[in-house]
Amino acid sequence: MYWNQKYECLPLEKLQELQLERLKATVERVFYNVPHYRRAFQEIGLEPGDIQSLEDLAKLPFTTKDDLRENYPFGMFAVPMSEVVRLHSSSGTTGKPTVVGYTRRDIDVWAELMARALVCGGATRNDIIHNAYGYGLFTGGLGIHYGAERLGASVIPISGGNTRRQVMIMKDFGSTVLTCTPSYALHIAEVMEEMGVSPEELKLRCGIFGAEPWSENMRKEIERRLKISAVDIYGLSEVIGPGVAIECQEKNGLHIFGDHFLAEVIDPATGEVLPPGQMGELVLTSLTKEAFPVIRYRTRDITAILPGECPCGRTGVRIARITGRTDDMLIIRGVNVFPSQVESVLLQIGGTEPHYQLIVDREGSLDTLEVQVEVSESLFSDKVRGLEELERRLRLELESTLGISVKVTLVEPKTIARSEGKAKRVIDRRKL
Template sequence: MIYNEKYETMDIDEKKELQLRRLQKIVKTAYEKVPFYKKKFDDAGVKPEDIKTLKDIEKIPFTTKADLREAYPFGMFAVDEEEIVEIHTTSGTTGKPTVTGYTKKDIGIWQEIIARAIVMAGGGKKDIIQNGYGYGLFTGGLGVHHGGYKLGAIVVPMSSGNTKRQLEIMSDFQTTILTCTPSYAMYLAESLEKIGLTKKDISLKTGIFGAEMWTSEMRDKLEEKLGIDALNIYGLTELTGPGVAMECLEKSGLHISDDHFYPEIIDPKTKKSLNEGEKGELVLTTLTKEGMPVIRFRTKDLTSINWNKCKCGRTTPRISRISGRSDDMLKVRGVIVFPSQIESAILKIEGLTPNYQIIITRPEFLDEIDILVEATPALFSDEMKEMEEIEIKIANEIKKEIGLRVNLQIVESESLPRSEGKAVRVIDKRNLEN
């Protein structure tokens, strides 16, 4: 089943004509109504009328997360504030969060692309969707909620946490679709076994999982333990939230709603466009966003693109599973983390040196963060009880900064490896390539 056959199965040449019209319009809007873009275009010597073909998008400068942060809070809006009906933000990263605003039309488009995603997962009006994504400023919860409402399905707004209640609801309501992070889905699966239930005691058929990178092995385990099709959803707060791309039941890549988002793949070092099938950094342009158009946004996500028609019948391009990022930003349990955030928390404590190491592992299915931090000789000679209290204090400071629990250990001064070049602060031992 396809939710919107007109756009999801559109002839490629017809789609390109549509994209060009929309690109020309959004570029003109951004230039005329967003001072940031007018300056950006003028500095690059580009005018809206220079965009005569889709290839001409390469003349336009990139937009980065740093650009959006500098415009905090409403500097990127293309409409008057009274036209904005909903606002979401990222979690904050190294400073101010990035903000995105939606008009009523934008919310309608968001509903549409999530409805498409749910149908790609085999969903329909008769389904009960248990929404385990977080509500609030995070886009996940309300994004899925908007789409389920549009589709006409029943949405159970559980949000994350309260695992026992989640499982009770899943069993009592006979939920058919689960939406949450894949690591939390695995935790639910393992908790199900612990309370003596099996996949036969629930009615799940599909999981729509995103907000963090996950492997094909994780998919296999989730499908085995829950008896479902485990599918990948992709999105960014900066553009709209979840629904930018979604995996269909063929599981051969994530379909981009390219009537609303124009995709490019670039070499992150040279910034040159890459060919179909070559892995590089995903760059996205909103084609229909009223409240906050975003032109050539560097996502930092590494993937490749396939323009061939899918066996499901859709002609929308497909990106491969995100295998990593082109910067030092980490995504752990669905939360964006920068090493500098951890450093900031460490440096608030007297007696610690700036030398630390972050080790990220996935021993089972949940990410773990282990942090080793060097102490001064004076601090390291303190009593064991005092050391333990300091470790707890630091761990709490880091949790306040990033919102995640960490395993922290104070180590002796000069015990961590040194480098003559750039310090190796992060060791990511997760296998995210498969």
């Protein structure tokens, strides 16, 4: 099922023609309207006319989050403020937030992309969409909201928090689609169990989850506990917000909407473009943004472009699910560690709840990793020997997967702080 079959299933040759036409226009627009890009192009002796093929994309300089911060708040805008009808920004957890702007047409395009994404993820105009993404400066809530309205579905703009009330409203209003972060979906499932509300009492049939990396095992856990089909959605405020890519019902990679975005995967150390199938850092170029176009934006998200076609018929590039980020990747004793690797092991072995934290510290000159994980209620009241055996199994499996020694600490149920948005998985004390 498609929202806009003409563009979602555009023959590859036609899609590439459209991409090149839009890339040329975007490069010209940023050269003449954004001082940062003009300087960056001139430093390498590049002019807009030098872009004559999609392969020429590699000639363009990268854009990083530091570039956005250095031009805070509105220095990267390509239109005057009189044409900007909406402002969003990142959380700004590391320094100044990044600020993004939208023209009226940008908002219209975003709504179109989100309608496509919702249909791709399994929603229809007959659904009641329970939108528990955060509203406000975060792009998640309003992005999903406008897409749901464009689709013609009923949307409940409930945002995050007050989880017991969320469960009551899902039950009373007959919500059929849940949209939120995967960690919050699990928290909802946990609160439902506390309230004695079974999934069978709800009408939920599918969930569209994103804003943080999550493993395949976490998908299975969400699907098991909520009795729904769960798909992964991807986006970032710097590029547009949610709606850059999403899984279809095949669940074999996320479809990037190629008529609006160009995707590359690079070696994060060298900047070299990698072939399909190789893991690296995702780089995105916007093709239709008016207020805040980005050229080769380094997302820091780790993925791969997937070879081959999808049975669903969509023709754009597919990417593998995000496994982590180059900037939340932990380097412990020279080994790269992603929280999603730990999560996958914990859920695979069982006996624990899907709530955990990684605590990285330094003893003398040696880095240490402790994984704190909640034990399931049934096991916590069990014999000590059972807990010791679970701890041993988890430690051995984690050490085998990660390639470093790990301390595993089993903690009581409900002792690790819950998140209504992106889960805080890592406490790195080496920086304190």
